[in-house]
Amino acid sequence: KLSLGVMLPSLAIMGVACALGALITFYLLPSLTPMFIHAQLFGHDLSKVQGRQIRTPESMGVITGCVFLVLTIVLIPVSFSDYFSLAHKAAFPHAELVKVLAALLSIACMLLLGFADDVLDLRWRHKLLLPSLASLPLLMVYYVLFDGTVIVVPVILRPLLGANIDLGLLYYLYMGLLAVFCTNAINILAGINGLEVGQSIVMAASILVFNVGEMDGSLGHYHRFSMYFLLPYLATSLPLLFYNWYPASMFVGDTFCYYSGMTLAVVAILGHFSKTLLLFFMPQIFNFLYSVPQLFHMVPCPRHRLPAFNAETDRVQMSLSVFKQQDLRFWGRWILYVFRMARVIHYREFVKEEEVWVECNNMTLINLVLRICGPMHEQTLTIVLLVFQVFCSVLAFFIRYPLAYLFYGEIIA
Amino acid sequence: KLSLGVMLPSLAIMGVACALGALITFYLLPSLTPMFIHAQLFGHDLSKVQGRQIRTPESMGVITGCVFLVLTIVLIPVSFSDYFSLAHKAAFPHAELVKVLAALLSIACMLLLGFADDVLDLRWRHKLLLPSLASLPLLMVYYVLFDGTVIVVPVILRPLLGANIDLGLLYYLYMGLLAVFCTNAINILAGINGLEVGQSIVMAASILVFNVGEMDGSLGHYHRFSMYFLLPYLATSLPLLFYNWYPASMFVGDTFCYYSGMTLAVVAILGHFSKTLLLFFMPQIFNFLYSVPQLFHMVPCPRHRLPAFNAETDRVQMSLSVFKQQDLRFWGRWILYVFRMARVIHYREFVKEEEVWVECNNMTLINLVLRICGPMHEQTLTIVLLVFQVFCSVLAFFIRYPLAYLFYGEIIA
Ligand SMILES: [Mg+2]
Ligand SMILES: [Mg+2]
Numbered sequence: 157k158l159s160l161g162v163m164l165p166s167l168a169i170m171g172v173a174c175a176l177g178a179l180i181t182f183y184l185l186p187s188l189t190p191m192f193i194h195a196q197l198f199g200h201d202l203s204k205v206q207g208r209q210i211r212t213p214e215s216m217g218v219i220t221g222c223v224f225l226v227l228t229i230v231l232i233p234v235s236f237s238d239y240f241s242l243a244h245k246a247a248f249p250h251a252e253l254v255k256v257l258a259a260l261l262s263i264a265c266m267l268l269l270g271f272a273d274d275v276l277d278l279r280w281r282h283k284l285l286l287p288s289l290a291s292l293p294l295l296m297v298y299y300v301l302f303d304g305t306v307i308v309v310p311v312i313l314r315p316l317l318g319a320n321i322d323l324g325l326l327y328y329l330y331m332g333l334l335a336v337f338c339t340n341a342i343n344i345l346a347g348i349n350g351l352e353v354g355q356s357i358v359m360a361a362s363i364l365v366f367n368v369g370e371m372d373g374s375l376g377h378y379h380r381f382s383m384y385f386l387l388p389y390l391a392t393s394l395p396l397l398f399y400n401w402y403p404a405s406m407f408v409g410d411t412f413c414y415y416s417g418m419t420l421a422v423v424a425i426l427g428h429f430s431k432t433l434l435l436f437f438m439p440q441i442f443n444f445l446y447s448v449p450q451l452f453h454m455v456p457c458p459r460h461r462l463p464a465f466n467a468e469t470d471r472v473q474m475s476l477s478v479f480k481q482q483d484l485r486f487w488g489r490w491i492l493y494v495f496r497m498a499r500v501i502h503y504r505e506f507v508k509e510e511e512v513w514v515e516c517n518n519m520t521l522i523n524l525v526l527r528i529c530g531p532m533h534e535q536t537l538t539i540v541l542l543v544f545q546v547f548c549s550v551l552a553f554f555i556r557y558p559l560a561y562l563f564y565g566e567i568i569a
Numbered sequence: 570k571l572s573l574g575v576m577l578p579s580l581a582i583m584g585v586a587c588a589l590g591a592l593i594t595f596y597l598l599p600s601l602t603p604m605f606i607h608a609q610l611f612g613h614d615l616s617k618v619q620g621r622q623i624r625t626p627e628s629m630g631v632i633t634g635c636v637f638l639v640l641t642i643v644l645i646p647v648s649f650s651d652y653f654s655l656a657h658k659a660a661f662p663h664a665e666l667v668k669v670l671a672a673l674l675s676i677a678c679m680l681l682l683g684f685a686d687d688v689l690d691l692r693w694r695h696k697l698l699l700p701s702l703a704s705l706p707l708l709m710v711y712y713v714l715f716d717g718t719v720i721v722v723p724v725i726l727r728p729l730l731g732a733n734i735d736l737g738l739l740y741y742l743y744m745g746l747l748a749v750f751c752t753n754a755i756n757i758l759a760g761i762n763g764l765e766v767g768q769s770i771v772m773a774a775s776i777l778v779f780n781v782g783e784m785d786g787s788l789g790h791y792h793r794f795s796m797y798f799l800l801p802y803l804a805t806s807l808p809l810l811f812y813n814w815y816p817a818s819m820f821v822g823d824t825f826c827y828y829s830g831m832t833l834a835v836v837a838i839l840g841h842f843s844k845t846l847l848l849f850f851m852p853q854i855f856n857f858l859y860s861v862p863q864l865f866h867m868v869p870c871p872r873h874r875l876p877a878f879n880a881e882t883d884r885v886q887m888s889l890s891v892f893k894q895q896d897l898r899f900w901g902r903w904i905l906y907v908f909r910m911a912r913v914i915h916y917r918e919f920v921k922e923e924e925v926w927v928e929c930n931n932m933t934l935i936n937l938v939l940r941i942c943g944p945m946h947e948q949t950l951t952i953v954l955l956v957f958q959v960f961c962s963v964l965a966f967f968i969r970y971p972l973a974y975l976f977y978g979e980i981i982a
Contacts, residue, residue: 191689196609218685225678226702232709250663253713257670260706264674265638268681272631275688276604289639293673296645300666 166234170384173234174391177227181220182395189213189406197274199407203348203465203472203534212404215274217412220392221267224415227388228260235384249377251301256381258297259422263415266290266339270414283343284336290418291335294425295328310563331425338433339417341440344447345521346413347462348472349404350538353397355545356416359436360386360393362549363423366432378427385423389416402535435552439545443521446500450477450519454487461518463526463537473531474502474523481505481512492516502527582647583797587804590640594633595808602626602819610687612820616761616878616885616947625817628687630825633805634680637828640801641673648797662790664714669794671710672835676828679703679752683827696756697749703831704748707838708741724975744838751846752830754853757860758934759826760875761885762817763951766810768958769829772849773799773806775962776836779845791840798836802829815948848965852958856934859913863890863932867900874931876939876950886944887915887936894918894925905929915940 192198192213199214201207236253269286272278278286307327309317323330346352364386367379393416399406424433434441450457456479463472484492492514495501501524502517517523525540526532532540605611605626612627614620649666682699685691691699720740722730736743759765777799780792806829812819837846847854863870869892876885897905905927908914914937915930930936938953939945945953 188689191691195688195690197688222682222685222702226705229674229705229709232706233713236713248714250667253667253710254663254670257667257674257706257710261642261670261674261677264677264681268677268684269635271681271684271688272635275608275610275684276601277608278604289635292639292642293645293670296642297666297670300646300649301661 166237169234170231170387173227173231174387177223177388178391178395181223181392182398184223185216185219185395185399185406188219192216201404202462204403205467205470212407214407215271215409215411216396216399216406217408217415218267218271220396221411221415224388224392225260225264225267227392228385231384231388232256235381252381254297254301255426258293259385259426261293262290262422263418265293266418267411267415270411274409274411283340287336287339287414287418288332291332294422295331298331299328334425334430335418335421338421338437339414341437341444342417343410343413345440345443348522348534348538349402350397350400351541352408352413353393353400354538354542355439357390357393357397358542358545358549359420360389362436362552363420363433364390375428382423382427385419389419402538432556435556436549438548438552439521446519446521446524449488449491454485454491455519456483458518461520461523463522466531469531470533471531472526472534472537474517474526476515477518478513478515481514484514500524579647579650583644583800586640586644587800590636590801591804591808594636594805595811597636598629598632598808598812598819601632605629614817615875617816618880618883625820627820628684628822628824629809629812629819630821630828631680631684633809634824634828637801637805638673638677638680640805641798644797644801645669648794665794667710667714668839671706672798672839674706675703675835676831678706679831680824680828683824687822687824696753700749700752700827700831701745704745707835708744711744712741747838747843748831748834751834751850752827754850754857755830756823756826758853758856761935761947761951762815763810763813764954765821765826766806766813767951767955768852770803770806770810771955771958771962772833773802775849775965776833776846777803788841795836795840798832802832815951845969848969849962851961851965852934859932859934859937862901862904867898867904868932869896871931874933874936876935879944882944883946884944885939885947885950887930887939889928890931891926891928894927897927913937
């Protein structure tokens with residue numbers, strides 16, 4: 157076992173390398189924007205007065221992603237240097253290196269596929285296919301390593317299932333679904349300046365704090381590896397947040413959401429703390445569940461669900477979906493009824509041309525915040541959402557330990 | 570050690586998977602072309618009568634590259650399945666799996682960077698930087714594994730250097746340079762329909778034959794791993810050749826040249842037969858050396874060195890570089906003198922407006938073939954060049970074994 161003291165030299169090298177990586181990213185990003193504009197990789201920021209006239213470079217996440225990959229790859233010797241001092245090869249943790257490389261391969265594939273999505277503008281069904289493909293390296297390597305597919309059963313279910321259960325193939329399905337969920341969950345909580353990078357940074361930083369806390373525990377080496385991914389990730393994402401913050405001079409693209417989600421997913425899979433990871437994803441899980449009625453077209457869904465921009469007040473307000481009441485099927489009516497009871501939706505009926513029309517806000521966390529707090533400046537909205545993300549992370553720490561004790565009779569990841 | 574007999578079941582599974590991969594590539598490529606055109610990823614085939622009017626999708630290699638990666642990743646359990654039968658984990662070759670994953674990571678990074686180059690149109694200096702970055706995973710992993718940097722010294726140098734020499738850091742430099750060379754060597758022997766894919770397929774097939782021949786030798790397991798890369802590579806490249814063959818309905822892009830070169834390089838590094846690989850690269854080495862005077866601007870170099878198209882005869886002919894004789898510096902004059910003596914260049918001096926001008930063919934293997942054989946149809950030119958590539962492969966087999974014996978006193982890779 158390696159304590160923080162033993163790790164200090166390699167952490168110092170990592171710190172220097174990450175600071176260097178952050179600097180490189182900071183200067184590289186603006187210097188490459190002309191290439192992105194030239195390659196037609198730009199968008200218009202519709203929540204700005206002059207937005208339609210200005211070309212904002214899109215998919216800049218591919219640059220931070222590449223620097224992140226180079227940084228983690230170059231740091232491989234550092235992250236394994238503690239084992240060099242053990243002096244003989246036999247102790248070298250080959251299986252750990254295999255997992256780290258599989259994780260890097262998954263992230264690299266996700267970055268490639270995400271960039272391909274940004275460039276080629278793939279369809280919705282591909283958004284589920286691409287992360288599945290990118291998670292294959294990890295699944296295959298877990299399979300080849302004969303790695304455990306056994307999970308600990310919660311106390312209340314033990315009379316039924318026993319203390320441990322071998323999930324077998326279901327475990328691989330779970331890992332694949334985790335990758336698909338994490339990538340897309342970040343991708344659908346998006347659309348205002350700074351939110352994609354901001355939330356990812358909050359989550360990565362939360363996991364980092366969690367890792368540092370667990371580092372001296374019995375599963376400490378898992379948490380060390382997680383840090384070796386998260387420090388370079390944060391170092392390369394922070395400069396991107398600088399440029400993506402209101403008023404954004406660059407957009408991050410699906411590329412960024414994809415590889416960020418994949419990085420968090422692989423780190424959790426490698427570190428055996430995927431359930432804890434999901435606690436940090438609470439806002440994204442809520443946003444996903446809240447979006448389900450529109451995503452699955454139970455309630456009519458416009459092409460874009462971004463908040464609406466009011467140029468006169470320079471504020472954003474919730475965007476609306478307007479449709480005939482008779483277009484709602486059974487499930488749609490039922491869901492709107494439940495949402496109205498729970499007071500989590502703006503709902504208005506009105507008559508036009510002798511037909512009953514329904515108006516409701518688009519079902520995203522962003523629009524819900526705007527419904528509760530009223531119209532606000534775009535930057536304020538980002539800050540509100542990020543503060544909520546931080547609040548959820550704090551909550552996650554408070555519920556994780558008692559919850560784990562309650563369910564498992566011991567604190568495990 | 571595993572003989573062909575033991576490998577038969579896993580080879581059969583691989584064969585089926587590769588056939589499936591080839592089929593998927595065959596149908597996927599044309600179905601995705603509209604997306605490439607829409608994303609402005611197209612070019613004009615200037616060696617066709619209607620070339621300027623037709624948009625030919627560019628960078629289609631990214632698709633074959635993705636299918637290739639997915640195929641190799643999915644086949645990881647198959648390629649290691651022979652070790653499953655050894656029944657206990659201790660025998661599992663973790664170090665081998667580490668190298669395979671590092672190789673895949675290098676190829677994935679090269680595919681990503683190559684696609685980024687195609688989309689963003691990077692500059693010449695990046696063409697050297699990108700393969701170096703992509704080769705980092707392999708270099709880092711070799712370093713971490715404490716893998717040997719010792720090479721066997723040729724017999725004639727042994728009195729001087731001893732039987733073995735530890736190259737140390739130079740060995741990593743050699744590996745990095747090999748990656749840079751292989752990627753760019755394919756990229757500069759390009760520009761006519763079918764040539765990039767054709768030459769890569771000939772080289773990959775040659776190495777495959779070499780691997781099959783060496784499989785029962787003492788280093789057999791190295792050659793097995795090489796096959797596990799080359800079969801999926803060939804399966805996904807052959808359909809691309811079909812569409813890229815004269816008259817090409819799609820272009821392969823720098824993407825394809827980059828990841829093909831990287832695949833051949835990592836396979837040779839993993840298999841410890843990089844010197845043999847270079848024998849199969851003879852036409853590319855010649856083309857590179859012949860191009861050096863223009864690449865390094867010792868002789869004036871036009872922006873494009875493609876053969877010139879004659880619409881009336883539907884043939885291509887050598888393209889020319891025309892410049893004032895006084896623009897030549899010392900090295901340029903000297904090189905042109907040597908090339909004229911060796912009769913490997915078209916050279917003509919003429920007087921225009923009281924100044925002496927020089928006309929010579931652009932220094933590529935393609936233009937040299939056109940100088941020797943005269944103008945010909947584009948398809949014929951591709952066939953001539955591919956036949957030459959096959960001839961060089963046959964030559965490589967004939968000189969490799971006697972040569973190795975002469976230099977090392979034994980046949981080693
Ligand atoms: Mg997209
Ligand atoms: Mg290019």
